Amino acid sequence: MRLSVLDQSPISEGSTGAQALHNTLDLAQLADRLGYHRYWVAEHHGGPMLASASPEALIGPIAAATSG
Numbered sequence: 001m002r003l004s005v006l007d008q009s010p011i012s013e014g015s016t017g018a019q020a021l022h023n024t025l026d027l028a029q030l031a032d033r034l035g036y037h038r039y040w041v042a043e044h045h046g047g048p049m050l051a052s053a054s055p056e057a058l059i060g061p062i063a064a065a066t067s068g
Contacts, residue, residue, distance in 0.1 A: 002037035008044060009052035020051035024058065025065050032066040039066070 007027055011020040028039050041058045044050040052058065 004038035004040060005031045005036055006040040006042065007052070008042040008050050009058075011049050011051050017051040021058070024052070025061060028062045028066050 005027065007024050009017075009020045009024045011017055024041070031039050039062065041055045041062070042050070042052050043055050045053050
């Protein structure tokens with residue numbers, strides 16, 4: 001079975017958007033090490049709890065941080 005991750009870059013209470021994006025990179029690396037098939041990022045605008053406003057901006061750093 002091939003598994004995927006959908007990451008919306010949630011901003012935890014007391015955290016920042018920058019930390020949420022750092023957590024996204026950490027999660028992408030973990031998913032890569034565990035052999036997940038795909039890593040999906042979401043696009044949400046204007047919400048105070050999600051940092052993922054631009055998947056295009058996340059794709060490069062995620063690709064650079066993983067082997068996929």
